[in-house]
Amino acid sequence: MKNLLIMHNQQAVTSSSNIAETFSKEHHNVIKAIETLKKDVVNFNAMFFETTEPDSYSRDRRIYLMNRDGFTLLAMGFTGSKALHFKLEYINAFNQMERRMMQQPKSQAELIAMMAQNNVEQERRLSLVEQEQRNTREILALTNTDWRNKVNAILNGIALKLGGGQYYSDIKNESYQLLEDRAGCSISIRLNNRKAKMALRGSSKSAINKTTALDIIAEDKKLIAVYITVVKELAVKYQLNIARHGLEEELEALSL
Structure with a gap:
């Protein structure tokens, strides 16, 4: 599997084409799912960024880049154990990228404090994703x-x-x-x-x-x-x- 994340405007993002490949979905369906969110999500432009990238024939194709919040919102509808595995991989990738972006601590005490904070934040984000998944499963059960x-x-x-x-x-x-x-x-x-x-x-x-x-x-x-x-x-x-x-x-x- 290729790298899940890239850097864009000083933040970690992934692409709609990457999402399609990772979750074995047609890219046009991923684009459609993203644009369905566009009319209802007020801060859509803060989470999704439209751009282009070359396809396998070196032709520019339209894609969306998305940050952690955009990915979390989009991936809420992806269900199944395989999808859950990939979502956790993305969360881990975002966490690792953000840790690399953080300024290196100046002392051992700062290092310990940063590690503790990262652990708490990771647990919080995993808990949030699990809650969103439960909500989505219960909603989709209608x-x-x-x-x-x-x-x-x-x-x-x-x-x-x-x-x-x-x-x-x-x-x-x-x-x-x-x-x-x-x-x-x-x-x-x-x-x-x-x-x-x-x-x-x-x-x-x-x-x-x-x-x-x-x-x-x-x-x-x-x-x-x-x-x-x-x-x-x-x-x-x-x-x-x-x-x-x-x-x-x-x-x-x-x-x-």
Whole structure:
């Protein structure tokens, strides 16, 4: 395996092409995954840097360089024991590179202090990666089975993380807007049409009022799949901590 890291603007970085080779992925899929993060990650440009490098035919191809934070964010979705092994190798490479970049200590006492600090920092970073992996596994466990309850649980968890139940409506509307953008349809128009047909059939006012956008989504397997993906992405975007918000039992019974 070639060197995992290079230096760029006085910081350790790796490249999208390197990621593709290491994790046995198509480079264009890695680029796509990075650019999917672009619209949701506010400090994207602080973690990812677009540039070019020569391909096997010496032609310039577009790549992304990423620092430790960018790599950690991108690699959250890479699962499996083999992927975990490579992620730990990258973390170790970042740690080693950063240690080489640090100024050499002037005394034995400083050396001891630096080693202790490095050990603590490495344990903290490994713990953070493990927590992110647990969160990602639990979020990705959301499937079409009992999806309505699970979706509501995650959206409620995001609202609570933001400050309380008053944010639930905003998060729900954001999820519907993302669904409409991805699926190329209007859920609100479909909902209004559904309620109009119910009224013509003589359905009660109570039944009409209880009909929601989730009922519209539930009628279309494609919409269910897209909506589940949207909710997963929102959970990752808002860095929802499954354990902290009591969602283990909600998601425990679901499998990948």
